[in-house]
Amino acid sequence: MAEPxxxxxxxxxxxxxxxxxxxxxxxxxxxxxxxxxxLIGLFVTIGASMAGLGDRAIYVHMLxxxxxxxxxxxxxxxxxxSDQMTWLTFGSAFFVMLVLFALPLSDFLTRHRGxx
Amino acid sequence: xxxxxxxxxxxxxxxxQQRGAERLGMWMFLATEILFFxxxxxxxxxxxxxxxxxxxAVSSLLNVTIAGINSVFLLTSSMTITFAIRACQTGNNAAxxxxxxxxxxxGAAFMALKAYEYATDYHEGLVPWSNNFGHETLHGHDKxxxxxxxxxxxxxxxxxxxxxxxxxxxxxxxxxxxxxxGVVLYLYVRAVRKTLTPxxxxxxxTTSLYWHLVxxxxxxxxxxxxxxxxxxxxxxxx
Numbered sequence: 068m069a070e071p072x073x074x075x076x077x078x079x080x081x082x083x084x085x086x087x088x089x090x091x092x093x094x095x096x097x098x099x100x101x102x103x104x105x106l107i108g109l110f111v112t113i114g115a116s117m118a119g120l121g122d123r124a125i126y127v128h129m130l131x132x133x134x135x136x137x138x139x140x141x142x143x144x145x146x147x148x149s150d151q152m153t154w155l156t157f158g159s160a161f162f163v164m165l166v167l168f169a170l171p172l173s174d175f176l177t178r179h180r181g182x183x
Numbered sequence: 184x185x186x187x188x189x190x191x192x193x194x195x196x197x198x199x200q201q202r203g204a205e206r207l208g209m210w211m212f213l214a215t216e217i218l219f220f221x222x223x224x225x226x227x228x229x230x231x232x233x234x235x236x237x238x239x240a241v242s243s244l245l246n247v248t249i250a251g252i253n254s255v256f257l258l259t260s261s262m263t264i265t266f267a268i269r270a271c272q273t274g275n276n277a278a279x280x281x282x283x284x285x286x287x288x289x290g291a292a293f294m295a296l297k298a299y300e301y302a303t304d305y306h307e308g309l310v311p312w313s314n315n316f317g318h319e320t321l322h323g324h325d326k327x328x329x330x331x332x333x334x335x336x337x338x339x340x341x342x343x344x345x346x347x348x349x350x351x352x353x354x355x356x357x358x359x360x361x362x363x364x365g366v367v368l369y370l371y372v373r374a375v376r377k378t379l380t381p382x383x384x385x386x387x388x389t390t391s392l393y394w395h396l397v398x399x400x401x402x403x404x405x406x407x408x409x410x411x412x413x414x415x416x417x418x419x420x421x
Contacts, residue, residue: 086198088272088381093265102262105402109254113247116410122235124413128406136399143265144395145388150203153210160214164221168228175229 091148101142108135202385209389213396216359220400223355227348227407237341239412240332244309244321245349249300250409253293254401260289261398264367264391271384276374283371283387286394290364297357310350311343349408356404359397366390 108131115127141147146157195201231238267282304310308319308328317329317339324331332339370387373379379387 086382088384092272093269095266095269098262098265098269102258105258105261106255108402109251109258109405112406112410113251113414116247116406116412116414119413121413124410125406128410129403132402132406135402139261139395139399139402143261144392145206149206149210152203152207156207156210156214160217164217167218167221168225171225172228176232 093142097142101138104138105135108132198382205385205389206392209392213392216396220355223348223352224403224407227352230344230348231407231411234338234341234344237337238345240335240337241309241342241345242409242411243413244307244328245409246300246303247409247414249296250405253296254405256289256293256296257398257401260286260293261391261395263289264387264394268384268387268391271374271379271387272381274381276377279379280371280374283367283374287364287367287371290360290367294357294360294364297353309346311346317342345411352404352408356397356400359400363390363394363397367394 112128112131115124115131118124120127140157146154149157191198191201195204263282264286267279267286270276270278270282305313306319307321308315308317310316317332318327320327329339331337332342367390370379370390373386
């Protein structure tokens with residue numbers, strides 16, 4: 068008896084489709100690489116606060132933090148292999164966060180310079 | 184009628200579509216978390232730009248050694264939970280259990296050190312609502328901090344504002360971490376019962392997304408609160 072033709076997009080209730088959970092494995096070297104990057108970033112952050120940079124240390128701190136979080140998000144949070152919807156969600160959150168910072172700061176730091 | 188077969192739920196066409204939906208759901212939740220914390224960071228930014236001298240003065244009194252060790256704990260836990268996903272995918276249950284337990288223990292160690300730090304802060308008069316606020320002599324000064332601040336032109340009220348940020352930001356972060364520890368322990372129990380099988384690894388992956396976000400938030404909290412003022416190597420205890 069001939070096999071019935073497979074209809075696309077039929078729910079796979081019977082789990083006939085093969086499942087390969089191992090196809091998206093993170094390479095151990097990549098996991099260690101991110102760990103060492105964020106760890107080195109931590110030491111740089113602490114070192115910058117002891118380097119006599121004064122008020123300028125904040126720029127080093129934030130730059131290092133952004134680099135650290137970028138590595139964590141791209142590799143460990145798997146943005147690297149995420150679909151467009153995930154990138155859109157992440158990008159939307161990031162954009163709204165920028166708006167959230169830009170609008171109040173433009174008010175508080177111009178009308179109330181030096182505090183309330 | 185329920186059509187759940189294995190890891191696949193009935194309203195998905197295949198397992199990869201289901202996994203994508205689960206990841207997207209967690210990312211949408213994380214988007215709300217990012218905006219929640221962004222509001223707190225925004226308020227902190229405004230006050231720090233207004234009162235940099237006062238914030239720097241009290242930040243220098245916080246324990247950088249504990250913050251540094253806690254940072255290492257969190258970063259290591261983020262690595263162990265990433266390896267746990269790999270162990271789950273490959274069906275290595277023994278490694279999975281060890282890595283999940285290590286993740287939870289590192290998180291618990293972070294909270295234990297945090298509790299110790301809070302207790303130390305209380306005894307050092309760094310709690311705004313305590314009776315001994317500013318009455319202790321700290322870190323090489325020869326008189327109580329209220330006198331030091333008065334001499335240096337630092338406002339105790341602005342010091343209190345910084346400390347409110349310190350307790351609220353680290354407190355909210357700590358609550359998130361406790362929730363994360365609970366979820367990781369739940370996954371550990373599932374691993375022990377061997378119900379966290381390779382085809383269900385995405386449950387661990389979505390938990391790791393949350394865990395990494397809590398880690399990422401700490402990477403901003405740590406320099407903003409603990410390193411807002413100048414520090415010396417002596418403060419690290421070396």
